[in-house]
Amino acid sequence: MTHRITVHEVLIAVFQVRTFTAAQGPELAVLLWQRAREPEEGSWSLPGGVLATDEDLSTSARRQLAEKVDVRTVAHLEQLSIFSDPDRVPGDRRIASNFLGLVPISSDPTLPVDTAWHPVARLPATSFDHGTVVRHARTRLVAKLSYTNIAFALAPVEFAMSTLREIYAAALGYQVDATNLQRVLARRKVLEATGRTSPSGKAGGRPPALYRFADASLRVTDEFAALRPPGQA
Amino acid sequence: MTHRITVHEVLIAVFQVRTFTAAQGPELAVLLWQRAREPEEGSWSLPGGVLATDEDLSTSARRQLAEKVDVRTVAHLEQLSIFSDPDRVPGDRRIASNFLGLVPISSDPTLPVDTAWHPVARLPATSFDHGTVVRHARTRLVAKLSYTNIAFALAPVEFAMSTLREIYAAALGYQVDATNLQRVLARRKVLEATGRTSPSGKAGGRPPALYRFADASLRVTDEFAALRPPGQA
């Protein structure tokens, strides 16, 4: 155990809201690729790989991700925690920096043959600790949906509130009310009305107004739950 | 630049609420040591050092910290972000995992001669990017004070609300109302009354009731600011 090598790797949990079964409606999905060789042949892994000498973590994440998906479709990428257990993988010691990546519902990038989207609620057998990493990333995403504008990276450029409601419901894992969603996001100035409407669907119904996100980068919108600075009641 | 070595280091921002000038009252302080040799001789650095082969990050943080302060006084230690810019320090590439450590106001550990507490509001010249690291850790601490019980690691075992108020005010950087502080923390079941009181001070006054924190480890107390799961209004 003495002259063991330590390498630093990056693992990216890329999420997108996708429809798998028409009955169930859209679900949160994660991008995985299937290992063709040992170790853990056949199991599903997160995109990622070893950090190069002269790149920082997010540069590396983008480079590794490019092998599996067109990175231009990744609307948001941020570093989460680190998995540093010396025995988390066999062989050389690998310290993993875990990233969260988000792809808007409107894009459908072409994938390599070994790569596919999987619903996070029904993960296949995953490699090493990657299942834990995915669940952790999902937990962080759910939390951030409640106090940031992070949904901008899951939504199309313009959208009806009913679409946004479906996106939130899929990502959170429970139903949300489109009315209240609209009001919460409007109050925080996360959402803007475009002033335009979309044609109504085949079953009729009032044509929905179109909205867009005010910002295209992460913003904390509810900084202090309690103990605010004086005068900011 | 090709055969450059990459090492992984740990940096710990240890905070404590301390009184420097009687006029100003208690302030948030950070533990720093002064470099005796190049590079950056004379500047002040965070405790830390290179990760060993068979330890995980928090084990390493504890080990590095032991060189500067009695680790038994560190009531809370957690990993924050990572600083991975290839050129953040000269020489070998160093990836830094940034930790937050907290020491209760009631302990006053003995320190090596090169080590001292500095008010975060008046930092001396710091080494490399350590000033940025300190400010980042402070920002995280402030945020966590508003939605977790993290103050347990800054407070004594038992305390009057006025003491806790001073601790929060010092850590947050602005005044808080002891009455409301008590109510917010009580509602969240963060605080418990001991049922006992402390003798009143030299100027008289009603003797304060003593409280303690219900938990001695980090707990999130305000998970969803908005978009709660249905039925949890």
Place this chain on the structure above:
DNA sequence: ACAAAAGTGTTCGTGCTACACCCATGG
């Protein structure tokens, strides 16, 4: 006209702040 989908309004509860007022002690 009617169904379907979107949008508006209203009620209710809760959490937080601010501040006035009451209580217990030492000198």
Place this chain on the structure above:
DNA sequence: CCATGGGTGTAGCACGAACACTTTTGT
């Protein structure tokens, strides 16, 4: 008995959840 500090009560506001009601479209 009064200054000092601690504790309690209360009013007001802002936010969010739930849900009924109205509006706008297609058939």
